Amino acid sequence: MKGKTKRGSSRVLDREISNNWLSVFLLIIILIGLASLGFYFLDQTEITIPQNYEPINKGAVTLKINPPPTVGMAVENNLNVKNVDLEEEYINEGES
Amino acid sequence: MIKKVPNNIIVGLLIIAFVVTLFSTLINVNQIFSGGNFGLITGAATNTTTGTSTLTVQSNTELSLQITTINFGSGYVNGTNASCTECVMDTAEGINSGNVSCCAGFNNITAGFLIENTGNENISVNFTCDGDCNATEFINGTSPLFQFRMTNSSDGATDGSAPNNTADTNTDTSASCSSGAGVGWNYSSWSDMPYSDAAFGLDLCGSNDTTEYYFAPNAAEDAAIMDIKVSIPEDAVTGSQKTATITFGATSSG
Numbered sequence: 001m002k003g004k005t006k007r008g009s010s011r012v013l014d015r016e017i018s019n020n021w022l023s024v025f026l027l028i029i030i031l032i033g034l035a036s037l038g039f040y041f042l043d044q045t046e047i048t049i050p051q052n053y054e055p056i057n058k059g060a061v062t063l064k065i066n067p068p069p070t071v072g073m074a075v076e077n078n079l080n081v082k083n084v085d086l087e088e089e090y091i092n093e094g095e096s
Numbered sequence: 097m098i099k100k101v102p103n104n105i106i107v108g109l110l111i112i113a114f115v116v117t118l119f120s121t122l123i124n125v126n127q128i129f130s131g132g133n134f135g136l137i138t139g140a141a142t143n144t145t146t147g148t149s150t151l152t153v154q155s156n157t158e159l160s161l162q163i164t165t166i167n168f169g170s171g172y173v174n175g176t177n178a179s180c181t182e183c184v185m186d187t188a189e190g191i192n193s194g195n196v197s198c199c200a201g202f203n204n205i206t207a208g209f210l211i212e213n214t215g216n217e218n219i220s221v222n223f224t225c226d227g228d229c230n231a232t233e234f235i236n237g238t239s240p241l242f243q244f245r246m247t248n249s250s251d252g253a254t255d256g257s258a259p260n261n262t263a264d265t266n267t268d269t270s271a272s273c274s275s276g277a278g279v280g281w282n283y284s285s286w287s288d289m290p291y292s293d294a295a296f297g298l299d300l301c302g303s304n305d306t307t308e309y310y311f312a313p314n315a316a317e318d319a320a321i322m323d324i325k326v327s328i329p330e331d332a333v334t335g336s337q338k339t340a341t342i343t344f345g346a347t348s349s350g
Contacts, residue, residue, distance in 0.1 A: 019101040026109035033116030040123050056161045057344045059209045060227075061324050063234060064170035064337035066201065 155350030158215030162263040163207050166324050170337070171201025173330045184241075186286075186325035188259045199328075207260040208323035209342065210249065214265075217348035218275050218309035220302040223322075224345070228338040230289050237332035241325060242289045242340075246281035246300055248272050249319035259321040266315040273301035273320065278310025286325055289340070297345070305347050 166187055173183045180198035185191045187208035191199045213219055228234040231242035250268035252261035261267060273281045282300055290298070301320075302308025312318060322342070 019103065019106050022106050023101045023109055026106070026113050029113040030109065030116055033113065033120045036120040036124060037116070040120070040127065056164055057159050057211075057346075059161050059164045059166065059342050059344075061166045061168070061234075061340045061342065062337055063168040063202075063326060063328075065235070065328060065332045065334045066170050066172045067334045068172045068175055068200070 153216070155217055155348070156215040157217050157219055157346055157348040157350060158213070159219065159221065159344055159346035160212050160214040161344060162210040162212055162265070162319075164209070166205055166208065167203060168205060168326065169201065169203035171199060172334070173328055173332065174198050174200040175330055181330050182239075183328040184326070185328075187323045188247075207263065208321045209344075210261065210263040210319060210321050211344050212249075212265060213272075213311050213313045213318040213346070215346075215348070216313050217350040218313070219311045219346040219348045220305040220307075220309050221273070221300045221311050221320075222297045222305045222345045222347075223300060224297050224343050225289060226341045226343070229340050231326075234289075234338045234340055235326060235328055235332050237329035239327075240329055240332060241327035243286040243325040244283065244289060245286045245323050245325070246283050247321050247323065248281070249321055250317070252321075259323055261319065261321060264319045266318075268315075268317055268319050270317040272312070272317045273310045274317065275310050275312035276308075278302065278308070281320055300344075305345070309348055311346075 168185060171183070174180050174197060177197050180195075182195075183191070183199035183202065184195050185199060185202060185205065187205050190204040190206045191202065211221065231240040234240070234242045247259050248268065248271045249259075249261040249264045250270055250272070252259055252267075271280060278301065282303070283298070297305075299305045300322075301311045311320075
């Protein structure tokens with residue numbers, strides 16, 4: 001029969017798988033196997049949670065004593081006193 | 097043109113694949129049938145009729161301070177009021193009644209240090225103080241007071257004038273420090289902070305903090321309050337902020 005071998009399988013299936021494809025398949029199998037082993041060892045890994053929690057057992061009492069406010073009165077001197085030489089002022093006015 | 101992988105490489109890869117697969121299969125099958133927690137088989141029926149469950153509760157000695165700061169703030173004694181010779185405040189009552197006009201500027205604090213046995217062991221409790229740990233250092237002036245007292249957290253549930261226990265995780269209904277032979281807290285009345293800067297230790301629950309473990313962890317009796325009281329005289333020395341740092345310690349037999 002056309003398309004059949006002597007043993008009856010198709011010619012497509014009867015083709016030789018090239019070594020290149022074979023090596024790819026084998027590499028895939030190896031990777032799957034290694035991944036499986038990886039899961040095993042991952043499962044075996046003990047996860048240790050560090051105990052960082054420390055209860056607070058320290059407290060502080062604070063106090064500050066201020067001086068009482070000072071009550072007072074500030075007097076501002078706004079009186080400007082100008083010394084005038086009256087005699088000279090008079091002479092100047094007479095000349096003008 | 098793609099170079100053909102030689103046969104000996106293929107054979108090598110085959111051997112590696114075989115070894116890895118075999119090793120992986122053995123380990124995983126072993127895990128599955130020895131009850132490993134891979135989760136592939138859940139609820140599988142067994143023909144065993146008995147099982148053993150083991151549980152170990154670890155000892156945990158732990159004391160937690162739920163209120164960590166008592167800040168009276170800053171202020172002065174109001175000398176303009178002739179009747180004011182001092183300002184008296186404590187963390188149970190706040191600024192003492194009849195004394196309000198004498199305390200100018202200070203914070204009205206109404207919650208003391210609330211300590212709670214948050215572990216699972218009966219413990220003894222002590223404390224140390226560091227910093228300005230007596231009245232002379234903390235306040236100064238004529239006849240200052242810097243005092244403390246211990247009370248049960250449950251006192252707040254039965255006595256309106258008793259300390260503020262709102263920080264208690266589970267409000268106590270029974271007296272603490274009364275487990276076993278315990279008869280309650282030492283220093284249950286106002287007591288002076290006794291020492292200066294030097295480190296010291298005072299037993300608060302039990303008279304021997306290495307043998308008398310009277311402070312139980314049960315939720316209904318696992319808290320106590322250290323209240324602080326100060327009396328600031330009119331002539332108290334003014335200056336920088338004073339701080340007393342109090343450290344509570346716990347010991348158990350566990």
